[in-house]
Amino acid sequence: MLPDKNGYYGRFGGRFVPETLMSAIFELENFYKKVKSDKNFKRELSGYLKNYAGRPTPLYFAKNLSKKFSSKIYLKREDLCHTGSHKINNALGQVLLAKKMGKTRIIAETGAGQHGVAVATVCALFGIKCDVYMGDEDIKRQALNVFRMKLLGANVIPVHSGSRTLKDAINEALRDWVTNVKTTYYLLGSCVGPHPYPVIVRDFQSVIGSESKKQVFEVEKKLPDYLVACVGGGSNSIGLFHPFYNDKSVKFIGVEAGGLGLATGKHSASLEKGRTGILHGTKSFILQDKNGQILPTHSVSAGLDYPGVGPEHSFYKRTGRAKYVSVTDCEALDGFRLLSESEGIIPALESAHAIAYLTKLKAKNKIVIVCLSGRGDKDIDVVSKK
Amino acid sequence: MTKIENLLKKLKRQNKKALAVFLTAGYPDIKTTEKIILGIVKYADIIELGIPFSDPVADGPTIQYSSQKALKKNINLKKIFSIVKNIRKKTDIPVVLMGYLNPIYNFGLEKFFRTAVKTGVDGVIIPDLPCEETAEIKKLARKHNIAFIPLVSLTTDKTRAKKIAESSTGFVYVTAVTGITGARKDVSDDLIPYLTMMRKKTKKPLLVGFGISKPEHIKKLKNYCDGFIVGSAVIELIRQKKSVVDFLKLLTFNL
Numbered sequence: 001m002l003p004d005k006n007g008y009y010g011r012f013g014g015r016f017v018p019e020t021l022m023s024a025i026f027e028l029e030n031f032y033k034k035v036k037s038d039k040n041f042k043r044e045l046s047g048y049l050k051n052y053a054g055r056p057t058p059l060y061f062a063k064n065l066s067k068k069f070s071s072k073i074y075l076k077r078e079d080l081c082h083t084g085s086h087k088i089n090n091a092l093g094q095v096l097l098a099k100k101m102g103k104t105r106i107i108a109e110t111g112a113g114q115h116g117v118a119v120a121t122v123c124a125l126f127g128i129k130c131d132v133y134m135g136d137e138d139i140k141r142q143a144l145n146v147f148r149m150k151l152l153g154a155n156v157i158p159v160h161s162g163s164r165t166l167k168d169a170i171n172e173a174l175r176d177w178v179t180n181v182k183t184t185y186y187l188l189g190s191c192v193g194p195h196p197y198p199v200i201v202r203d204f205q206s207v208i209g210s211e212s213k214k215q216v217f218e219v220e221k222k223l224p225d226y227l228v229a230c231v232g233g234g235s236n237s238i239g240l241f242h243p244f245y246n247d248k249s250v251k252f253i254g255v256e257a258g259g260l261g262l263a264t265g266k267h268s269a270s271l272e273k274g275r276t277g278i279l280h281g282t283k284s285f286i287l288q289d290k291n292g293q294i295l296p297t298h299s300v301s302a303g304l305d306y307p308g309v310g311p312e313h314s315f316y317k318r319t320g321r322a323k324y325v326s327v328t329d330c331e332a333l334d335g336f337r338l339l340s341e342s343e344g345i346i347p348a349l350e351s352a353h354a355i356a357y358l359t360k361l362k363a364k365n366k367i368v369i370v371c372l373s374g375r376g377d378k379d380i381d382v383v384s385k386k
Numbered sequence: 387m388t389k390i391e392n393l394l395k396k397l398k399r400q401n402k403k404a405l406a407v408f409l410t411a412g413y414p415d416i417k418t419t420e421k422i423i424l425g426i427v428k429y430a431d432i433i434e435l436g437i438p439f440s441d442p443v444a445d446g447p448t449i450q451y452s453s454q455k456a457l458k459k460n461i462n463l464k465k466i467f468s469i470v471k472n473i474r475k476k477t478d479i480p481v482v483l484m485g486y487l488n489p490i491y492n493f494g495l496e497k498f499f500r501t502a503v504k505t506g507v508d509g510v511i512i513p514d515l516p517c518e519e520t521a522e523i524k525k526l527a528r529k530h531n532i533a534f535i536p537l538v539s540l541t542t543d544k545t546r547a548k549k550i551a552e553s554s555t556g557f558v559y560v561t562a563v564t565g566i567t568g569a570r571k572d573v574s575d576d577l578i579p580y581l582t583m584m585r586k587k588t589k590k591p592l593l594v595g596f597g598i599s600k601p602e603h604i605k606k607l608k609n610y611c612d613g614f615i616v617g618s619a620v621i622e623l624i625r626q627k628k629s630v631v632d633f634l635k636l637l638t639f640n641l
Contacts, residue, residue: 006518016487016514018444019550020539020564161450167441174443179565181541278488278514279441291462292492293440 002315007195009315015194017174017281024181029196031101036203041096048092052125053082055089055207059215059369064342069358071366074224075345076212078236078373083118085348085374086208086236087189091118093204094187095126103185105129109173111138111166111232112303112350113145114374115189120154130154133172135164138302144378163296166232166306170280190233191310194281198310205239212369213243220367228253228361229371230353231324232268232304234313236373241322242312251323253361254313255353257299258326266298270309271317271324284311300329300382301349303374327356333386334359336376348374349382388533389508390480390556393431394591394612403604403641404557404613406432406593407620407634408484410452411469412461413438414624420472422630427479429634434511434615437466437485444486444513446568448618452625463493467505474506482509482535482556495522499530509533509556517550524553533557540564540576544583551588560584560611561596562603568618570597573606581610601640608641 007013015025035041049055057077065073078086098106106128110116116132123130132149136158139146149156162168170193177186191201209227216224227244229237231254244250259267267273274285279294287295287307299305316322327335332349335356340346347355351373358370376383387395397404407430411419423433438453438461445453470481483502490498490512502510510532515523517536527534533556538547541564551558560581562573577594584592594607595615604614616637623630 014519015516016519017516018513018539018561019516019537020444020541020561022516022539022546023541023543162440171441171443175446175566178444181564275492278486278491280443281514286488288488288492290492292489293457294488 003195003199007199009312010318012284012311012314013195013198014283015281016278016283017194018178020178021181025194027101031097032196032200035097035100045093045096049089049207053088053092054080056211057081059212062343065358068342071363071368073358074216074367074369075372076208076240076369078208078371079345079347079351079375083121084377085114085118086205086239087115087118088121089207089239090189090201090204090235091115091122091187094200095122095128098128098185098187099126101185103183105180105184106187107131107133107173107176107184108187108189109133109166109169110189111169111305112301112348113138113142113149113378114303114348116154116156117145117148117152119187120149120152123154124152131157133157133159133169135159135166135169137164138166141382142302142378143381165302167294174280190235191238191312192233192280192282192308198282198312201235202238202242202312205235206242208236208239208371209241209243212240216367216369223247223250224369225366226251226253226361226363226368228255228354228357228368230255230304230350230373231271231309231313232257232306232350233308234310236371238310238312240369240371245321252316252321253357254322254324255357256324256326257301257304257353258328259298261328262326267326268297268299268304268306269326270307271313272326279308282311284314285309285317300332301353303348303350304353325357325360327353331356333383336383345372346376347372348376349379350374388531388555390432390533393480394557397431398612403608404431404593405634405638405641406430406434406613406615408434408436408615408617410436410438410449410456410621411466412456412459413452413621414455415459416461416465416469420469422624423473424476426630426634427477429631429638430479431613432480432482434482434484435466435469437463437483437489439486439489442486444566446566446618448621449567452621463489467501470507471505480508481506482511482533483507484511484513486514487512495526499526499532502532503530507532509535511535511537511559513537517553520553527555535559537561538584540574540580544587547584548587551584551590554590557591557593557612558584558588559615560592560594562594563597567596569599569622573597573603577607578610581607585610601636604637604640
């Protein structure tokens with residue numbers, strides 16, 4: 001079972017962080033190993049997932065979409081989770097871990113603000129001090145989520161360096177963590193970063209795939225043919241994919257942000273256009289120039305606007321277990337409207353990428369599960385201006 | 387023995403402390419970097435040339451700034467090697483390249499070490515490479531007789547610190563603060579006990595860096611280590627167009 005003991009998925013993963021963080025990384029790894037098999041921890045977490053986050057989320061048969069695409073399209077409704085996205089699954093798991101570790105302060109990074117809101121929420125619930133780093137470019141385009149975080153008592157720290165998006169928010173969070181490592185827990189929101197974060201986030205998000213598997217089996221009495229999910233860092237997709245890893249007949253499709261088009265260079269498609277490199281503590285596919293400098297990225301959706309990707313996705317790509325594709329900003333906006341009009345569900349712009357790919361999938365009479373990772377209220381402003 | 391080990395051994399025999407000076411390569415431009423190096427060889431024992439990276443997570447605002455500026459002028463490893471080649475015509479001061487892994491990995495590890503030897507680089511420091519990940523780089527460094535300089539931190543426990551120190555073929559870079567680079571008012575109270583512990587654990591030279599910016603820091607610590615690394619304080623002076631030499635004179639006076 002991957003990762004190996006040094007956090008590698010094949011040649012991807014590992015721990016590339018300053019020495020100052022290594023003791024904290026080992027502390028986290030040891031605590032996680034302990035709680036992972038601890039019945040009380042599991043019971044506590046599933047209690048919160050059920051009664052606080054509202055799990056299990058429905059696997060909804062999208063009748064109108066199914067008709068349109070001549071396949072059975074199911075939507076895994078993570079948008080119905082408390083706080084409006086799948087991010088709460090991981091935030092709840094990690095906050096319980098932080099509490100067990102006796103940490104008194106939590107920091108987080110956020111792009112679209114979905115993870116930031118989830119962290120602010122669980123910190124309010126458990127009475128823990130919370131600082132969220134957010135690029136000021138993202139603060140502008142996700143104003144609603146900034147307001148929500150503040151309302152929940154979190155301190156939102158604007159990041160002015162670099163491209164002023166998710167990548168730079170992670171840089172600042174890492175600098176904060178290096179400085180305050182003794183008291184502070186870094187609640188990373190995607191399956192990126194140094195080991196053990198990618199495996200922790202994957203495990204806490206795997207509830208998406210495990211539920212889906214059970215739910216689709218109840219109705220269809222068989223496994224789905226396709227799983228489709230958007231990939232930025234890749235947490236909702238790895239959560240959906242991973243429980244099906246050994247079911248070889250199930251095809252995984254990860255949809256990256258094609259931005260203005262892959263040929264323009266203005267996109268966030270790390271798996272399609274990136275090369276192996278090291279960013280934010282992990283070896284994975286990253287978007288970099290010929291000198292190994294990280295490239296600026298673009299996407300209409302702040303949550304996918306990231307030049308790296310989780311190492312397990314790089315492994316899936318290298319081994320052919322998953323296929324990675326992209327849709328452009330325009331296509332994602334079409335997906336946004338399509339789902340709103342046909343099913344009465346307004347998706348997050350991130351999830352709209354997965355919906356948009358349905359028009360390209362060209363599957364007939366297949367069973368397709370699409371992860372609807374979040375709801376679109378936060379994006380109304382951006383979409384109405386397009 | 388590497389050139390850096392020999393130098394530090396010599397200084398120790400003379401009961402002198404080493405001063406390593408960090409400069410961001412290409413800041414404010416390549417010519418000035420070369421000029422500054424040649425201007426300070428009398429006061430510095432080792433030159434650390436920083437390889438700018440777009441996402442320097444272990445660095446504070448000063449080195450973030452100088453890195454960004456240098457990158458805007460298209461600095462890259464090829465040009466950094468040519469800086470070393472140029473100054474080698476005039477000085478044999480040990481030069482260490484310090485940089486995050488990605489630009490080096492992207493250049494090609496084997497090619498990096500081959501070019502390093504050819505141009506006259508003497509050592510390498512990679513701040514985002516903990517000992518679990520060093521196997522290949524240590525092997526290449528040994529093969530090319532380039533000093534491998536690991537970092538230990540105040541959060542590194544004794545056993546691990548000893549293991550890291552023993553892997554050094556230059557010196558051990560002891561980070562003086564739990565945090566990122568940048569000038570500090572004072573040094574941590576934990577530092578002297580930590581250096582005392584390190585001294586018992588290893589015979590390798592200990593150089594203290596991160597936050598070192600004043601003669602007082604040096605006075606306070608010099609009996610517990612073999613030398614110092616100054617970085618952000620020097621970059622700040624370059625930024626303000628003030629004399630680096632005067633500052634180094636003041637520091638060396640206290641060594």
